[in-house]
Amino acid sequence: MSDEALQDAQAKMAKAGVDQTAIDVFGHYYRELEAGATGLIREDDIRPMQDPPMLDDLEVDEETAREALAKTVIIKLNGGLGTSMGMATAKSLLPVRDGRSFLDLIVAQVLAARQEYGVRLPLVLMNSFNTQKDTLEALAAYPELAVDGVPLDFLQSQEPKLRTDDLTAVEWPEDPRLEWCPPGHGDLYPSLFGTGVLDALLEAGFRYASVSNSDNLGAGPDARLAGWFAASGAPYAAEVCRRTAMDRKGGHLAVRTADDRLILRETAQTAPEEMDYFTDEHRHPFFHTNNLWFDLQKVAEVLRERDGVLGLTLIRNIKTVDPKNPDSPEVFQIESAMGAAVEVFEGAQAICVPRTRFLPVKTTNELLLLRSDAYDVREDGRLDLLTDPAPVISLDSAFYKKIGDFERRFPHGAPSLRRARHLTVEGDWTFGADVVVDGEGTLADAGEPRTVADGTTL
Numbered sequence: 001m002s003d004e005a006l007q008d009a010q011a012k013m014a015k016a017g018v019d020q021t022a023i024d025v026f027g028h029y030y031r032e033l034e035a036g037a038t039g040l041i042r043e044d045d046i047r048p049m050q051d052p053p054m055l056d057d058l059e060v061d062e063e064t065a066r067e068a069l070a071k072t073v074i075i076k077l078n079g080g081l082g083t084s085m086g087m088a089t090a091k092s093l094l095p096v097r098d099g100r101s102f103l104d105l106i107v108a109q110v111l112a113a114r115q116e117y118g119v120r121l122p123l124v125l126m127n128s129f130n131t132q133k134d135t136l137e138a139l140a141a142y143p144e145l146a147v148d149g150v151p152l153d154f155l156q157s158q159e160p161k162l163r164t165d166d167l168t169a170v171e172w173p174e175d176p177r178l179e180w181c182p183p184g185h186g187d188l189y190p191s192l193f194g195t196g197v198l199d200a201l202l203e204a205g206f207r208y209a210s211v212s213n214s215d216n217l218g219a220g221p222d223a224r225l226a227g228w229f230a231a232s233g234a235p236y237a238a239e240v241c242r243r244t245a246m247d248r249k250g251g252h253l254a255v256r257t258a259d260d261r262l263i264l265r266e267t268a269q270t271a272p273e274e275m276d277y278f279t280d281e282h283r284h285p286f287f288h289t290n291n292l293w294f295d296l297q298k299v300a301e302v303l304r305e306r307d308g309v310l311g312l313t314l315i316r317n318i319k320t321v322d323p324k325n326p327d328s329p330e331v332f333q334i335e336s337a338m339g340a341a342v343e344v345f346e347g348a349q350a351i352c353v354p355r356t357r358f359l360p361v362k363t364t365n366e367l368l369l370l371r372s373d374a375y376d377v378r379e380d381g382r383l384d385l386l387t388d389p390a391p392v393i394s395l396d397s398a399f400y401k402k403i404g405d406f407e408r409r410f411p412h413g414a415p416s417l418r419r420a421r422h423l424t425v426e427g428d429w430t431f432g433a434d435v436v437v438d439g440e441g442t443l444a445d446a447g448e449p450r451t452v453a454d455g456t457t458l
Contacts, residue, residue, distance in 0.1 A: 002167060006030050009160045009169040016180075021194030021308035022157035022187065028309045029334045034167060039314040041265045043277045046254035048284050049262065052240060052350040058228055065227035070119040071207040072226050073296075074110055076214040077185050077338075078103075078135060079128030079156050085364060086402030090131035092214040093138055094361075094403070096370055097377040102361075103135065105217055107142050108381030113221035121221060122147040122206070124197065125214070126156050126188060149204035154195040156187045161321055161331040170331050172321045179321070185290075186312045186336025193303045201296055209299075211292040211338065217370075217383055218359035219291045226293075228351065235298040235345040238264075239291035239353045246392070248279035250287040251339065253350055262348055264288055264339040268315050286350070288339050289358045302344065310344055312336040359383060364406040365393040368423075372414035391420040391437070396445070399428045415458075423458070432456065 006027060013023050082091030092102040100108075110123045123145060127135055132155060139145060139152055146152065158180045160169035172178050188211065192198040201209075208229060212219035219239075229237050240253060251266040270278040277283055303310065315335040322328040342348045361367050369375070374391055376384040400406045408430070415435035417423065423437050427445030432454035441458030443450075452458070 002034050005166065005168045006034075009162070012160055012169050013158075016158065018157055018159070019191070019194035021190045022159070022183070024307065025157075025187075025190045025309050026159045026183070026334070028311065029314055029336070030162075030167070032314050033162070033316060033332060033334060037314050037316070039269050039316050040271050041254075041263065041269045041313070042271065043274050045258065046256055046263065046265065049240075049253045049255055049286055049350065052286065052352045055225065055228070055351055055353045058224070060224045060227035060231070062223075064231060065223035066117045066119065068208065068226035068230035069113070069117050069121065069221065069223040071205070071230070072119075072221075073122045073124055073150070073201055073206045073209050074221055075124050075126060075188075075209050075211040076106060077188070077211070078125040078131055078153075078214040079182060079185075080215070081128075081130050082403070084362070084401075085367075085406075086404060090127075090135050090214075092131075093134060094367070096217070096367075100377070101138070102214055102217060103138055105377070105381035106214060106220075107139070107145060108379070109217075109220035111142075111144070112380035112382075113223070117223055120147050122150040122201075122204075123152070124150065124201075125153040126185075126191065127153045128156050128182060129158060147204070149200060150206075151197060151200065154191060154197045156185075156191050157183055157194075159183050159334065161319070161333055164318065164330045164332055167332070170321050170329055172328070175322070181333045182335075184315060184335030185338040186310075186340060188338045189299065189303060189310050189312075189341065190308045193300070193308050198296060198300050198303070202300060207296055209292075209294050209296055211294070213290055213360060215362070216289075216291070216358065216360045217381070218357045219289070220382060222357075225351070225353070229293045232349060234347050234349045235295045236342060236348040237293040238262075238339055238342050238348070238350045239289045239293075239357060240286040240350050241289055241353060241355055241358050243281035243285055243287045247287045248281060251290075251337065252278070252284045252287050253342065254284065256343065261343045261346075262350060263313070263343045264337055266315060266337055268317060268335075269313065286352060289353065290339060290360075291353070291357060292338060292341075294341070294345075298345065299341075310341060312338075312340040312344070356383075356385065364400050364403065365395055367406070368395065368410070368414050369393050369417060372417040374417040374420070387418050387420075391417050392422045393417075394422070394424045396426050396428075400425070415452075 412433040420437035
């Protein structure tokens with residue numbers, strides 16, 4: 001049955017226009033899943049990574065930095081719709097400040113770096129079928145962004161969800177779109193390869209890639225990092241930050257004891273009984289930021305050797321085909337993480353970067369902070385935190401999780417958070433104008449909708 005099921009799933013992908021490289025990668029993971037692979041990484045098989053170089057301690061001369069940046073392309077993962085926040089368009093189109101979206105600020109960062117260093121510095125987005133149209137329409141406002149020989153974007157792949165009972169591609173006539181899922185951001189490499197974008201970048205004279213998520217405005221172009229990476233001769237490097245108690249859920253790098261290779265371990269790759277090890281910020285002191293650097297030429301060589309299949313560690317996610325319907329069929333979603341490529345390349349490195357390079361917005365908690373006066377959003381798209389440490393925001397998910405609900409409850413914009421340490425909101429509160437949070441601000445659930453009056457200090 002499995003051979004027939006795999007052939008049917010791959011035929012479904014081909015019919016949908018999925019690239020052959022992605023179809024081959026799916027086949028690789030299907031066989032692993034069929035063989036019983038779980039993707040789990042056991043604590044006994046790794047040891048903590050210790051003492052990576054610190055970016056703040058490195059000296060990179062300006063010319064080395066400029067020359068490296070001149071050979072660098074900025075790649076942003078832009079496939080997400082922000083569905084967890086109730087969005088139906090590309091998350092990067094969400095306004096941040098003064099009508100400027102994440103995408104507008106990313107473009108501003110790239111254009112400013114071009115001007116400062118006199119380099120071409122292309123911006124290339126990895127879009128999904130869901131985000132491509134809206135994103136390219138938004139980029140039409142920046143005709144100066146295009147670089148000869150380099151596309152503005154390429155499409156990530158999609159793959160069928162598989163029934164857990166027989167590994168067949170699930171059918172869901174109620175909404176056929178739910179039969180598909182993205183293959184995780186590990187799809188970056190086969191999609192770069194299969195779409196021809198990797199070759200196009202090399203032919204245009206580029207050698208290095210700086211990759212990050214489009215919702216992380218901290219990971220802008222960085223000439224010093226580019227200079228360090230180029231001088232290191234490494235094929236691949238991961239940016240990490242020192243963990244705190246707030247970073248217990250994020251993936252971390254470790255050293256595999258069998259071969260002393262750096263590897264990435266994500267939450268989904270950790271056995272439930274070993275989560276205490278995973279979340280211990282003292283045992284595993286550095287978390288993975290999902291900001292990467294890699295040598296385009298060396299990645300191309302490995303992809304050609306392996307026919308586009310890097311063989312990243314499987315991530316097996318168990319879901320229901322309709323996430324909103326727990327009675328719908330149970331499915332496997334086969335994924336991989338782009339950071340898992342750290343184990344593929346001999347000589348891969350890690351570098352510890354300042355926390356300022358890790359500012360992801362995954363929930364409306366982070367969005368409120370970003371929209372507040374705790375940050376100064378500069379004309380060049382850079383963000384400056386004006387308070388240290390950043391305030392911790394906790395909004396009641398029952399009323400603030402979805403972007404529409406969130407916007408309605410902050411009709412006058414974010415409160416002042418520059419003097420805040422914490423803001424905790426429980427229940428249904430609508431904020432008036434000129435609200436200030438000073439120190440510890442808490443709103444308790446009143447059991448009914450309430451309003452924070454104009455000019456209130458919490």
